[in-house]
Amino acid sequence: MNESIDRTDLRILELLQRDGRLSNADLAQQVALSPSPCLRRVRQLEQSGVIRGYAALLDSRRLGLGLQAFVTVTLEKRRDTPMHAFHAAVQSAPEVLSCFALTGEMDYLLHVVAEDLEHFSRFLMDRLLKLDGIANVKSSFVLQSIKNTTEMPLAQIAR
Template identity: 75%
Template sequence: MKSKLRRSTQQFACEMARLANKFWQFIAQKVALKMDRIDLKILEALQQDGRLSNADLAQRVSLSPSPCLRRVKQLEESGVIKRYVALLDAAKLGLGLQAYVTVTLEKRRDSQIQAFHAAVSSWPEVLGCYALTGDMDYLLQVVADDLEHFSRFLMDRLLKQEGVANVKSSFVLQAIKNTTALSLQERLL
């Protein structure tokens, strides 16, 4: 009995310590998110060129390298900078067809939703999946080699997914604007 009580007390103490740690991480994150003009300039520069050296970045934002690096590390640790990536030209890689596909599920049961999320996450053709308000449940951003590849994706994967009731596709004819950069200009003023 005493060993069970000791174990449950230890488990409780561990859980409380874990929750306290999460709480302090949350507080630290909120404090860390207070950014000034220099932080925003750093973010603006890194959005344009994520491969900037720290020395070049520091020069662009009028800081010395050490404080600049410290600020970048803080932005990374707080989650403002999620990751660094290379942006690829899909057409030059043979992925010449881009489509936006709206999806409606039949009954929207939790099991169907979870299965749909898992399936979409595993399909390499899907670049983005967004839950929507309104008539449709999801918007998928899809890339494919060509119309035949897209048709196979649609017929063999999406339409065979349990719970999918309705699908509508729109093909991209021309990209007028395509950016990953968030607008920080008004925050800099």
């Protein structure tokens, strides 16, 4: 644990990750601080990068993006494999919500959203598979979301 983060900071983080729109006055009240010191702590957590930003969590299905897939990608095992081109392509693809470099059999895991199977197919065939250095791609479609959270397990952190 970061030594500069104390119990009050952890409580602030717990509350903000549940409701990023919480006013400073309400936040201060819930962590038993006056508003000024509470705001200073929040600003410090932001400046240190512990709080990376604030966002609205959207429902992909209600936006017409009803298909979710996890796509594993393996690159060709050559020294000149254009990894940077792959990274740039993934960064610029709006369908890709997240991309992780992995150990093991596959090199990358992508979380992809699309309107439907046709949209996903266009993304896969017209963009992903046309990249140089792609050796293998496997897709698994999400049937049901059992757990999907952005909350870090702060209660697990030694206090």
